[in-house]
Amino acid sequence: MHERLSFYVHRDSPLHRLNPLTKLTMVFAFILLSFGSPWYWTPHILIVLVILPLSFVGRVQREYLLTAARLIFPAAGFLFLMQSLFQPIGQTIWFRWWVLEVTHEAVAFAFVNAARIIVMVSSFTLLLLTTHPSELMSDLTRRGLPSQFAYVIISTLQIIPQMQAKAQTIIAAQRSRGLDTQSSFVKRVGALVPLVGPLVFGSLVEVEERAIAIEARGFTSSHAKTSLCEIPDSRFDQILRGALIVSVILAFVSRLWLS
Amino acid sequence: MAIVTLQNVTYKYPLTEAPVLQNVNLQINEGEFVAVIGPNGAGKSTLCYTLAGFVPHFFKGELTGTVEVAGVETHQSSLNEWVLNVGLAFQNPFNQISGAKYTVFEEIAFGLENIGVPREEMKPRVEKALALTGISDLADRSPYSLSGGQQQRVALTSILVMEPKVLVLDEPTSQMDPIGTREVFGVIRTMAERGMTVVLAEHKVEWIAAFADRVVALKDGQVLLDGKPGEVLTSPLLEEAGFGISRYTSTARKARELGLWKKDQLPITLEEAVEGFSLTSSPSPKERGE
Amino acid sequence: MKINIENLRFTYPTGLEALRGISLTIASGEQVAIVGQNGAGKTTLVKHLNGLLQPTQGSVHIGDWDTRQHPVSKLAARVGYVFQNPDEQLFSRNVGMEVAFGPKNLGYPAEKVDALVKDALALTELSDKTETNPYDLSSTWRKMVALASIISMDTDIVILDEPTTGQDAVNVRRIAHVIAALRERGKTVITITHDIDFCAENFERVIAMSQGQILLDGPANEVLGQEAVLATTYVDPPQLTRLGLRLGLKETVRNQAEFLTAIRK
Numbered sequence: 021m022h023e024r025l026s027f028y029v030h031r032d033s034p035l036h037r038l039n040p041l042t043k044l045t046m047v048f049a050f051i052l053l054s055f056g057s058p059w060y061w062t063p064h065i066l067i068v069l070v071i072l073p074l075s076f077v078g079r080v081q082r083e084y085l086l087t088a089a090r091l092i093f094p095a096a097g098f099l100f101l102m103q104s105l106f107q108p109i110g111q112t113i114w115f116r117w118w119v120l121e122v123t124h125e126a127v128a129f130a131f132v133n134a135a136r137i138i139v140m141v142s143s144f145t146l147l148l149l150t151t152h153p154s155e156l157m158s159d160l161t162r163r164g165l166p167s168q169f170a171y172v173i174i175s176t177l178q179i180i181p182q183m184q185a186k187a188q189t190i191i192a193a194q195r196s197r198g199l200d201t202q203s204s205f206v207k208r209v210g211a212l213v214p215l216v217g218p219l220v221f222g223s224l225v226e227v228e229e230r231a232i233a234i235e236a237r238g239f240t241s242s243h244a245k246t247s248l249c250e251i252p253d254s255r256f257d258q259i260l261r262g263a264l265i266v267s268v269i270l271a272f273v274s275r276l277w278l279s
Numbered sequence: 280m281a282i283v284t285l286q287n288v289t290y291k292y293p294l295t296e297a298p299v300l301q302n303v304n305l306q307i308n309e310g311e312f313v314a315v316i317g318p319n320g321a322g323k324s325t326l327c328y329t330l331a332g333f334v335p336h337f338f339k340g341e342l343t344g345t346v347e348v349a350g351v352e353t354h355q356s357s358l359n360e361w362v363l364n365v366g367l368a369f370q371n372p373f374n375q376i377s378g379a380k381y382t383v384f385e386e387i388a389f390g391l392e393n394i395g396v397p398r399e400e401m402k403p404r405v406e407k408a409l410a411l412t413g414i415s416d417l418a419d420r421s422p423y424s425l426s427g428g429q430q431q432r433v434a435l436t437s438i439l440v441m442e443p444k445v446l447v448l449d450e451p452t453s454q455m456d457p458i459g460t461r462e463v464f465g466v467i468r469t470m471a472e473r474g475m476t477v478v479l480a481e482h483k484v485e486w487i488a489a490f491a492d493r494v495v496a497l498k499d500g501q502v503l504l505d506g507k508p509g510e511v512l513t514s515p516l517l518e519e520a521g522f523g524i525s526r527y528t529s530t531a532r533k534a535r536e537l538g539l540w541k542k543d544q545l546p547i548t549l550e551e552a553v554e555g556f557s558l559t560s561s562p563s564p565k566e567r568g569e
Numbered sequence: 570m571k572i573n574i575e576n577l578r579f580t581y582p583t584g585l586e587a588l589r590g591i592s593l594t595i596a597s598g599e600q601v602a603i604v605g606q607n608g609a610g611k612t613t614l615v616k617h618l619n620g621l622l623q624p625t626q627g628s629v630h631i632g633d634w635d636t637r638q639h640p641v642s643k644l645a646a647r648v649g650y651v652f653q654n655p656d657e658q659l660f661s662r663n664v665g666m667e668v669a670f671g672p673k674n675l676g677y678p679a680e681k682v683d684a685l686v687k688d689a690l691a692l693t694e695l696s697d698k699t700e701t702n703p704y705d706l707s708s709t710w711r712k713m714v715a716l717a718s719i720i721s722m723d724t725d726i727v728i729l730d731e732p733t734t735g736q737d738a739v740n741v742r743r744i745a746h747v748i749a750a751l752r753e754r755g756k757t758v759i760t761i762t763h764d765i766d767f768c769a770e771n772f773e774r775v776i777a778m779s780q781g782q783i784l785l786d787g788p789a790n791e792v793l794g795q796e797a798v799l800a801t802t803y804v805d806p807p808q809l810t811r812l813g814l815r816l817g818l819k820e821t822v823r824n825q826a827e828f829l830t831a832i833r834k
Binding site (some may be wrong): 201 | 658
């Protein structure tokens with residue numbers, strides 16, 4: 021039923037083959053560049069010349085463009101509209117409508133901000149589409165992230181849909197006992213206790229049993245952990261990460277130098 | 280040779296007044312299949328947790344007496360070391376899935392990763408375990424997409440892959456439908472046939488009768504009976520003490536009162552019941568002669 | 570209160586067709602067990618009886634009510650539904666309050682609520698545990714609290730989903746006793762169960778389901794003796810029925826009394 025719990029699309033591509041840390045570095049580098057670069061068109065160029073082509077390199081262009089069309093662009097468009105209309109900056113008035121003044125400066129500001137949002141959400145989307153969550157976590161664990169921390173993140177991702185299903189059952193059980201969850205607001209608020217109580221108790225039982233189950237499989241063993249899947253970290257990955265970091269530093273230095 | 284030895288074991292959980300296990304003495308030999316029966320609250324789960332080291336290492340509380348498995352005494356060992364000798368699986372299959380893995384194959388490798396098994400060894404061990412429990416075809420599925428019986432077999436495989444010396448199972452089929460029950464008992468039978476030491480707490484007497492070398496009946500934290508299935512499961516003490524017994528046994532006992540069961544030994548399986556009752560239902564040679 | 574189901578079909582939003590044409594009438598006061606493998610549609614079917622699910626096609630009538638025209642919270646006055654896992658419904662500070670929750674929701678006056686609660690607690694042998702927090706009870710007793718909290722609603726129809734799962738012999742007897750008491754009161758009891766021996770000993774009518782359809786429906790002896798048909802939905806006949814079949818007894822038997830009578834012949 022929950023065969024697909026993450027965004028991950030299993031395919032073979034150069035982007036899939038990159039080390040997870042390289043992709044994570046890429047995400048942060050793109051975001052920092054789009055916010056930190058002194059050049060106005062940086063985020064726009066990133067979208068058209070880097071992120072869009074990368075989605076093809078990663079063979080997830082269909083999934084990416086769908087997400088972009090349904091979610092990312094509408095959200096960014098909305099932000100652009102609001103900031104263009106309500107941002108009280110600039111004198112170069114393009115037109116006036118009712119109490120609103122639309123200035124050249126506000127539109128320019130809104131246009132770059134919308135692009136930054138697109139860069140941010142798009143690069144995370146690409147990361148999630150091409151990186152298996154457990155691969156990302158085992159790579160980070162290998163690099164020193166505490167394994168308990170990684171476990172909590174991954175298991176939460178997986179357990180959320182299960183919790184939702186459980187909540188549905190509890191609601192059904194209480195409605196069967198005459199609980200009115202559908203009419204007035206007051207009734208809905210009153211209905212919370214019978215719903216939250218069993219959910220919390222059930223979770224406590226679950227947490228204890230799961231703790232026993234993973235303990236029975238040596239979770240807190242003092243041995244150094246090993247990993248089933250080998251996560252490649254090539255020379256190319258290392259160079260790429262270096263290059264990304266250098267470009268971010270250059271962007272910030274040039275910004276300071278120019279101001 | 281004894282692999283498990285419990286001597287005068289008494290145990291009390293931290294927040295309860297009365298001890299849950301009282302003066303339990305038990306010896307289990309290597310390769311033995313021991314079923315533990317008893318009403319709810321008799322201490323079956325606690326006994327399982329004690330054998331698996333969770334009592335006292337996880338639940339704390341007061342444990343007196345000695346628990347020894349494979350020559351190691353529980354007080355002298357840590358839970359981490361203990362779980363390498365004793366594997367534990369329990370009722371709810373869903374709560375036994377780690378939640379950290381996306382495929383059954385990875386799920387089963389989880390324990391091997393934790394104890395630092397080198398990658399080259401991991402794959403063959405997981406494959407072997409999957410084949411043993413007959414779930415190789417599930418290897419690439421998400422553990423959450425499986426039926427209860429399949430999930431429970433994944434949980435068992437996840438323990439077996441760690442190659443424990445003793446397998447402890449706490450009512451592994453109590454939440455299964457008949458197919459799930461059959462699937463899980465299929466795995467348990469395989470383990471028993473391969474000579475693994477198994478301790479199984481279970482209500483389903485018909486399955487116990489078919490598998491167990493020995494049955495231990497617990498009542499109020501004490502061992503009430505301990506012996507061969509044919510003796511323990513037919514003991515009149517069980518019904519009085521509120522144990523579930525098979526309909527074959529209870530009906531044959533009633534029939535014996537009515538003179539309709541001619542054998543000394545009461546049946547515990549369908550086969551034994553068929554054999555015994557055919558003496559009744561088909562006319563005996565003497566009657567035929569008249 | 571009569572239950573009338575006509576040509577019921579139900580498809581989940583995922584596209585899974587869980588019920589594929591069910592027609593069924595259950596008379597007032599009948600005791601019915603529904604058996605069949607997981608995924609056969611048993612739970613989906615009973616969830617239609619109190620409106621938790623609405624037919625994709627066909628209709629469900631509880632007495633003179635069409636379930637599509639009444640909300641679950643109102644249907645609750647006619648159909649009580651005990652869910653499988655008590656932990657998914659218990660929330661009150663003590664057993665008494667938990668059991669009073671249903672009748673209060675139904676808007677009954679305080680004296681009536683008190684009387685219903687007292688009666689339900691007595692029937693489920695919980696009278697001495699009124700002040701106890703449900704979570705201080707064993708899972709066995711929590712099951713009884715869940716049962717009591719539906720019985721106290723005094724509905725004409727009571728649905729039990731897997732009442733014996735995880736219960737020991739003593740508690741299975743207690744639950745059987747409750748079902749017998751409900752029968753005497755003229756209640757309709759519909760039970761989903763995997764426990765086929767329990768089914769044989771406590772129910773007069775058995776419905777076997779498979780793949781969203783009714784495979785067999787009739788008096789318990791008729792249905793439970795059909796070993797080959799039941800096997801297609803992974804149900805084994807009860808122990809004594811199997812024994813009777815193996816011994817070649819003429820009639821199908823399902824409990825000790827029937828077996829002993831038959832073997833004497």
